[in-house]
Amino acid sequence: MQTIGLIGGLSWESSAVYYEGLNKGVQAQLGGLHSAKVVLVSVDLAELTDLQQQGDWDTVAQILGDAAKGAEAAGADFLLLAATTFHRVYDQIAAAVSIPVVHLADLMAERIKAAGFSTVGFMGTAFTLTDHFFAERIGSHGINVNMPDELHTDTLDSIVYDELIFRTINPSSRKRVIGIVDELTDAGAEAIVFAASELSLLVRPQDVEIPVLDVITVHVEDAVSRALA
Structure with a gap:
């Protein structure tokens, strides 16, 4: 079994879901007392968010690159960056280490096409909805990526940063997110990509009429397959 490197803390709530998913995935495959071999390097989300808002992506890249080096030094065979937003500096992180760093947008595109x-x-979040770097990378695989109405940008950002990061599950927020999903469905979406990992804590696949592809599930399932290959 290979050792999975995980850069977490982005947020720690979603990192906990990653960790649980990795261990459950390995146990489901191997049975018994088996669990995943994981090296977790956790960073401070507040520090990185402040730097992001200042536009200081070089320092963000340095911090996450150092975290990646730490995971590699601790024995990780490949690396997951447990956040969509900070894939903005994927190239710098990948260049900092000699082990593979899995790009979540490419995995998502593979899953979309396979389905x-x-x-x-x-x-x-607002950043991924307005910067477009993540959606464009998915689109580079020949997939049409429809964004929600700009009126919903602040709503989704607030739900993630003011509620879900603190594990606050608000039924009214669930209803609002489902309403946005319905709008995208009416506009022609065949499936929904939850590019903010925390959204999967709020809305379950059975809550909506079309398939939901959340980044944690896609990332975790691929990591378990890689670790056990």
């Missing part, structure tokens, strides 16, 4: 979808709706 036979050509058009997806995209939901995330």
